[in-house]
Structure formats: C-alpha cells, structure tokens
Amino acid sequence: xxxxxxxxxxxxxxxxxxxxxxxxxxxxxxxxxxxxxxxxxxxxxxxxxxxxxxxxxxxxxxxxxxxxxxxxxxxxxxxxxxxxxxxxxxxxxxxxxxxxxxxxxxxxxxxxxxxxxxxxxxxxxxxxxxxxxxxxxxxxxxxxxxxxxxxxxxxxxxxxxxxxxxxxxxxxxxxxxxxxxxxxxxxxxxxxxxxxxxxxxxxxxxxxxxxxxxxxxxxxxxxxxxxxxxxxxxxxxxxxxxxxxxxxxxxxxxxxxxxxxxxxxxxxxxxxxxxxxxxxxxxxxxxxxxxxxxxxxxxxxxxxxxxxxxxxxxxxxxxxxxxxxxxxxxxxxxxxxxxxxxxxxxxxxxxxxxxxxxxxxxxxxxxxxxxxxxxxxxxxxxxxxxxxxxxxxxxxxxxxxxxxxxxxxxxxxxxxxxxxxxxxxxxxxxxxxxxxxxxxxxxxxxxxxxxxxxxxxxxxxxxxxxxxxxxxx
Ligand code: GLN
Numbered sequence: 001x002x003x004x005x006x007x008x009x010x011x012x013x014x015x016x017x018x019x020x021x022x023x024x025x026x027x028x029x030x031x032x033x034x035x036x037x038x039x040x041x042x043x044x045x046x047x048x049x050x051x052x053x054x055x056x057x058x059x060x061x062x063x064x065x066x067x068x069x070x071x072x073x074x075x076x077x078x079x080x081x082x083x084x085x086x087x088x089x090x091x092x093x094x095x096x097x098x099x100x101x102x103x104x105x106x107x108x109x110x111x112x113x114x115x116x117x118x119x120x121x122x123x124x125x126x127x128x129x130x131x132x133x134x135x136x137x138x139x140x141x142x143x144x145x146x147x148x149x150x151x152x153x154x155x156x157x158x159x160x161x162x163x164x165x166x167x168x169x170x171x172x173x174x175x176x177x178x179x180x181x182x183x184x185x186x187x188x189x190x191x192x193x194x195x196x197x198x199x200x201x202x203x204x205x206x207x208x209x210x211x212x213x214x215x216x217x218x219x220x221x222x223x224x225x226x227x228x229x230x231x232x233x234x235x236x237x238x239x240x241x242x243x244x245x246x247x248x249x250x251x252x253x254x255x256x257x258x259x260x261x262x263x264x265x266x267x268x269x270x271x272x273x274x275x276x277x278x279x280x281x282x283x284x285x286x287x288x289x290x291x292x293x294x295x296x297x298x299x300x301x302x303x304x305x306x307x308x309x310x311x312x313x314x315x316x317x318x319x320x321x322x323x324x325x326x327x328x329x330x331x332x333x334x335x336x337x338x339x340x341x342x343x344x345x346x347x348x349x350x351x352x353x354x355x356x357x358x359x360x361x362x363x364x365x366x367x368x369x370x371x372x373x374x375x376x377x378x379x380x381x382x383x384x385x386x387x388x389x390x391x392x393x394x395x396x397x398x399x400x401x402x403x404x405x406x407x408x409x410x411x412x413x414x415x416x417x418x419x420x421x422x423x424x425x426x427x428x429x430x431x432x433x434x435x436x437x438x439x440x441x442x443x444x445x446x447x448x449x450x451x452x453x454x455x456x457x458x459x460x461x462x463x464x465x466x467x468x469x470x471x472x473x
Contacts (some may be wrong), residue, residue: 001058002032002164003020003024003025003026003028003029004025004028004029004031004032004165004166004167004433005217006025006167007103007216007217007220008069008070008073008167008168008216008217008218008220008221008224008225009221009224009241010111010220010230011025011069011072011073011167011306011335011384012070012224014297015026015062015067015069015072015073015110016062018062018396020055020117020254021050021055021058021059021062021072021074021322022055022056022058022059022071022073022074023055023114025055025072025073025074025255026051026052026055026072026074026116026118029051029074029164029166029167030046030052030118031046031052031118031120032164032165033046033160033165035145036163036165037165038213038450039141039142039146039358039360040141040146040150040159040160040163040165041067041137041138041139041140041141041156042076042121042122042123042140042150042155042156042157042159042160042163042165042258043076043078043118043119043120043122043160043165044087044091044119044121044122044137044156044158045086045087045089045119045120046118046119047117047118047120048119050117051074051116051117051118051119054111054114054115054116054117054227055072055074056114057114057218058071058072058114058115058116058322059072059435061114061299062266066114067114067239068113068114068223068449069113069227069228070114070115070133070225070227070228070303071113071114071115072114072116073115073116073167073168074116074118074166074167075110075115075116075117075118075166075167075168075169075170076117076119076120076121076156076157076160076165076168076169076170077107077117077119077120077121077160077169078120078121078123078154078156078157078169078407079091079121079122079123079156079186079333080124080127080202080203080205081106081107081170081172081201081202081203081212082102082103082104082107082124082201082202082203083100083101083103083104083107083117083120083170084100084101084102084107084399085099085100085101085104085466086099086100086117086119086120086335087099087100087120087280088100088120088203089120089136090125090126090127090203090259091122091123091124091125091134091135091136091137091353092125092126092136092217092252092324092349092350092354093136093331093349093350094324094326094329094330094331094346094348094349094350095267095324095329095330095331095417096330096348096349097330097331097370097390098329098330100201101333102201103201103231104200104212105198105200105201105235105236105457106170106197106198106201106229106342107170107201107256108200108201108334108336109228109229110158110170110192110225110228110229110390110393113228114193114434118165118166118256119154121154121157121159121160121169121446122135122137122140122155122156122293123135123139123152123153123154123155123156123157123171123172123177124152124153124155124177124353125155125351125353125354126203126317126321126354127154127172127174127203127205128153128205128311128317128354129152129153129353129356129419129420130151130152130153130176130180130261130312130420130423130424131149131150131151131152131408131410131413131414131420131423132149132150132151132153132154132155132156132181133149133410133411134152134153134351134352134353134354134468135155135351136351139155139410140152140155140156140159141159141410142159142160142184142185142449143159143162143185143405144185144186144407144444144448144449144450145407145447145449146182147409147410148179148407148408148409148410149184149407149409149410149412150184150185150265150407150410151180151181151182151183151184151185151403152177152180152181152269152409153172153181154169154171154172154173154177154178154181154189154215155185156169157169157170157178157181157215158171158181158182158184158185158187158189158215159181159185161185161187161215161216161217161302161309161440162185162186162187164453166214167216167217167221168214168215168221168225168243169214169215169216170212170213170214170215170225170229171189171212171213171214171215171430171469172202172205172210172212172213173189173191173207173210173211173212173430174205174206174210174211174313175206175309175313175424175428175431175432176191176211176424176426176427176428178191178211178213178214178215178438178439179191179402179427179437179438179452179454180192180402180403180423180424180427180439181215181355181435181450182402182439183402183403183450183452183454184223184403184406184407184450185407185450186441186444186450186452187215187216187441188215188216188217188218188219188221188222188438188439188441188469189213189215189218189222189436189438189439190213190214190215190222190226190436190437190462190465191211191213191427191430191431191433191436191437191467192211192212192213192226192230192436192462193211193240193435193436193459193460193461193462194208194210194211194238195238195239195240195434195458196226196230196239196240196432196436196460196462197213197226197229197230197231197239198210198212198231198233198235198239199211199212199214199236199238199239200233200236204284204316204320205213205317205320205454206312206315206316206317206320206382207316207320208312208315208316209247209309209312209313209316209431209432211212211227212229213226213231213454214226214305214383216460217467218470218471218473219251219438219440219467219470219473220248220466220468220470222247222429222438222469223247223248223251223466223470224247224248225245226462226466227244227245227246227247227248228308230244231244234359242460242461245462245463247462247463247466250463250467251262251466251470251471252287252372252470252471253467254291255291255292255467255468255471256290256291256292256399257288257291257292257293258287258290258291258292258293258365258396258468259292259293259295259394259395259396260284260287260292260293260294260295260395260396260397260398260399261295261296261297261395261396261397261398261399261414262294262295262296262398262400263297263298263302263391263398263400264296264297264298264335265298265299265300265302265303266299266302266400266401266426267281267400267401267444269404269425271404271422272401272404272405273404273406274406275406275446275451276401276403276406276445276446276451277401277403277444279442279443279444279451280400280401280442280445280451280453282442282451283442283443283453283472284354284399286472287399287472289350289473290472291411294428295394295395297391297394297395297398298389298391299387299391299429300387301380301384301386301387302384302387302429303412304380304383304384305384305425305428305429305432306379306421306422306424306425306428307377307425308377308381308384308432309431309432310319310376310421310426311364311373311376312358312361312374312377312378312381312432313357313361314356314358314361315355315360315361315364315365316361317354317357317358317361318358318359318360318361318362318365318414319358319365320335321350321354321358322351323359324344324345324349325341325342325346326344326345326346326349327340327341327342331345331348331349332345333345333347333348333349337429338398346372353417356417364377370471372390381432384429385431385432385433385434387391387433388429388433388435388458389421390458392457396464397455397456397461397464397465397468398455398456398457398458399453399454399455399456400422400426400427400453400454400456401426401438401442401451401452401453401454402427402453402454403423403426403427403451403452404422404425404426405423406445406450407445407449407450408421408449413461419420426454427454430454430456434459435456435457435459435461435463435467436456436459436461437454437455437456437457437462438452438455438465438469439452439454440452440453440472440473441453441467441473453472455468455469
C-alpha cells in the first residue's frame with residue numbers, strides 16, 4: 001500500500017512508530033497530485049514548498065516527543081476557507097489574486113497540532129452548487145468515472161480524499177456540500193451541528209446555515225479531526241460553549257437497543273434512482289444485525305426544505321457577497337465611474353449561479369417582498385425544525401439516502417438550475433434545522449459508482465453519529 005492510501009489513524013500510528021516520516025508521507029501525496037490532478041482537477045493551488053516545510057517541522061515535533069493526532073498528516077482545504085498567506089479564491093475569478101491575511105480558526109487549530117497543508121481545492125464558487133460545475137476553475141471529475149461529476153460544492157475535497165491525493169480534507173457544508181460529494185465519491189463526510197465549529201475565516205455563504213467539517217476515509221478519522229476543530233471561539237458568536245467530547249473514545253461502545261428512524265418521505269421521492277434505494281435499504285438492514293430497532297417515522301415538512309432553503313440561502317448569499325465589489329478584495333476591473341468598477345468587477349468575477357443567487361436574494365429581501373418570502377421561509381424553517389424535534393423524542397438517529405442518485409454525467413444538469421437544486425432534497429433538511437449529518441459509503445452500483453447512507457441526529461449528537469457510523473461502515 002502506498003503511504004498516501006493510509007487512513008489518518010494508520011498514518012498517525014506509522015509516524016509514531018517511525019515507520020516513515022511526515023516528509024515521506026507528504027511526498028507520496030504530492031506525487032499522487034502530480035500524477036492525477038490534471039485529470040481530476042481537484043486542486044486549484046498546490047503548495048508543495050509550504051507542505052514540505054511543514055512536514056519537516058512536524059518530523060521535528062515527532063522526534064522530540066510532541067506528536068499530536070494530526071501532526072505531520074497532509075490534508076486539503078476547500079478554497080472557500082482562508083489559510084494565512086495562501087491564495088484563497090472561493091473558486092471565483094473575483095478573488096483570483098486574493099491572498100488571505102489570516103487563517104480560519106479551524107485551520108489554525110489543526111496547524112497548532114502540526115498539520116501539513118497540501119494546498120487549496122476546487123469547489124462550486126462560494127459553495128453554490130451540487131456538482132462542482134459552478135467553479136470558474138473548471139469542474140472536478142469523479143475519481144470513480146472521469147465522465148461524471150464529483151458532487152458539490154466541496155467536490156475538490158471529496159475527490160482529493162477519494163483519489164488518495166491527501167489523507168483528509170477540511171470543507172464547508174451550508175446545504176449538503178460536505179455530505180453530497182462525499183456520497184458521490186465514496187468517502188465519509190460530516191456536517192457538524194450549527195455552532196459546533198467556528199466559522200471564522202470561512203467565506204460566508206448563508207451565515208445562518210454555514211458549517212465547516214471534515215471529509216475522510218472512515219468515521220474514526222472524522223472523530224479525530226472533529227475533536228481538533230470543535231469548540232467555542234470568541235471570534236464566532238454562534239459557536240456554542242459546551243465541552244468538546246473525546247469523539248474517538250466511545251466508537252466501539254455497544255449500539256444495540258438504539259432506535260433508528262427511517263423517514264418514509266425520503267424513500268418515496270419521485271425521480272429516485274432504484275439501485276440507490278435498494279443499496280441504502282440493504283445497508284439499513286445491517287442495523288438490525290447490530291441489535292438496533294428500525295422504526296418507520298414521518299417528517300411531513302421535508303418536502304418544503306428545498307424551497308425554504310432556496311429562499312433563505314440566496315437571500316443571505318446576496319447580502320454576504322456585497323463585500324466583493326472590486327474595491328475591498330481581489331480583482332478590480334477598471335471603469336470610468338465607481339459604479340462601473342463595481343459592475344464590471346462583479347460581471348467578470350462571478351459565474352452565472354452566483355449572479356442568479358444575488359438576483360433572487362435581492363428580490364426576496366426587498367421591502368415589498370420580505371414578508372412574503374424571507375419571513376415566510378423562516379416560519380416554515382421552524383416547522384421543519386419541529387418535525388425533527390418531535391421525531392427525536394421517538395428515535396435516536398435517522399437514516400436516509402444522502403443523494404437520490406449516484407454521480408451524474410458532467411453537463412447533465414448544469415443548464416437546469418432547478419434540477420440541480422433538487423439534488424439537495426435529502427441533505428437540505430438537516431441544514432435548515434441546524435442538526436448534524438454524516439454520509440458514509442453504502443455500496444456501489446453495477447456501474448461502480450458509490451452510493452451514500454446519511455445518518456442524522458439531534459443537535460450536538462456528533463459522538464453518537466460517529467459511533468453508529470464507525471460500526472455500520
Ligand atoms: N447544493 C447546495 C447549494 O447549492 C450546497 C451548498 C453548500 O452546502 N455549500 O446551495
């Protein structure tokens with residue numbers, strides 16, 4: 001096995017036992033990037049020199065007995081997350097030359113453990129999309145089939161992990177961007193509860209939904225990364241001040257007797273791929289073998305999650321993107337008037353989908369329509385949250401497909417925004433309600449494409465989700 005194919009846990013142990021160095025591990029990842037990135041297009045910026053320097057320092061930490069769980073382990077960072085002194089484009093040309101002056105809090109924490117950053121990875125611009133085709137740096141291809149999408153918006157993150165270009169990735173999930181591409185690429189992705197991890201230094205998309213979390217090969221690896229990332233941050237007032245558990249400690253604890261809810265609405269959707277449904281249902285049967293009880297439940301407001309999401313998110317998007325005007329950050333297009341500079345910079349620097357969201361959001365927030373759209377969507381959002389609260393009085397976790405279909409062809413949905421929005425049907429509800437969800441591999445279709453199982457839980461129930469994920473994987 002090549003070093004770049006190790007799980008995080010295996011890499012940690014290998015480094016500890018001095019079987020290899022962080023420099024060797026990092027070189028193995030860089031070699032893989034060199035070989036494969038031209039086909040997959042996962043990395044926008046490869047930071048070889050920085051990575052090797054950080055690896056050397058990590059080896060010194062290990063030699064002097066200061067190894068932590070993430071010391072010396074190479075990872076990728078979604079390009080919508082700031083890393084100090086590194087280009088951070090958000091996959092939009094308006095930030096083509098933007099060098100972040102400070103790191104996101106979650107990155108700072110990983111770096112304090114001696115993490116090794118390989119570079120910045122592709123995504124849908126500012127996180128807008130489900131296929132990674134809304135990137136101004138080209139789409140990411142699925143490592144399992146280069147004619148298919150990797151999923152989005154964190155397609156570069158999921159593909160870089162699935163293709164063994166890195167050991168794990170740090171990504172962002174506003175409405176499925178971690179879970180959805182993890183499902184399409186056959187890896188594990190966790191959207192933590194809103195407020196579990198600091199959003200400081202993450203390019204804001206929809207501030208009331210944005211979360212940042214890991215993509216890795218196993219739930220055990222996710223537990224290690226989450227423990228390093230999580231916690232209260234005085235720079236993000238929405239982070240919750242509750243202790244961070246040792247997520248990895250209870251992974252083996254018995255889950256028999258657990259009540260596992262199967263929401264019927266998630267299996268009755270029109271347009272659902274048959275093979276996906278069968279694979280997910282088969283995976284769910286495995287819970288019985290572990291002594292869990294399967295309970296059919298109903299979440300009647302599920303069908304409103306996507307419409308609610310696509311009012312709230314463009315509204316908050318449009319307001320957050322106001323700062324990108326060609327004056328304060330990034331690329332400026334010259335024009336005779338100030339208004340001309342704004343208009344030209346935004347016209348050339350944003351892709352279609354970003355412009356569409358700014359228009360929809362500005363409309364939904366305008367004086368005459370605010371009550372009819374934004375406020376109403378917030379009310380329905382409360383009903384969706386209450387659906388979950390009610391069901392979590394009956395069951396401990398919920399299991400569903402992550403995506404209604406496996407990876408689709410490049411170009412198949414890119415000219416149909418509504419079809420693309422509907423891809424979020426199973427990942428949107430947790431996002432709207434602020435609860436955590438994890439996507440795990442549930443098998444492959446006959447064409448060899450991965451299918452994902454989603455497990456959702458109450459707010460701050462990551463420990464349980466990871467334990468269930470670990471045992472079911
Ligand atoms: N598909 C969702 C969207 O386009 C994903 C967003 C996200 O989680 N960043 O809004």
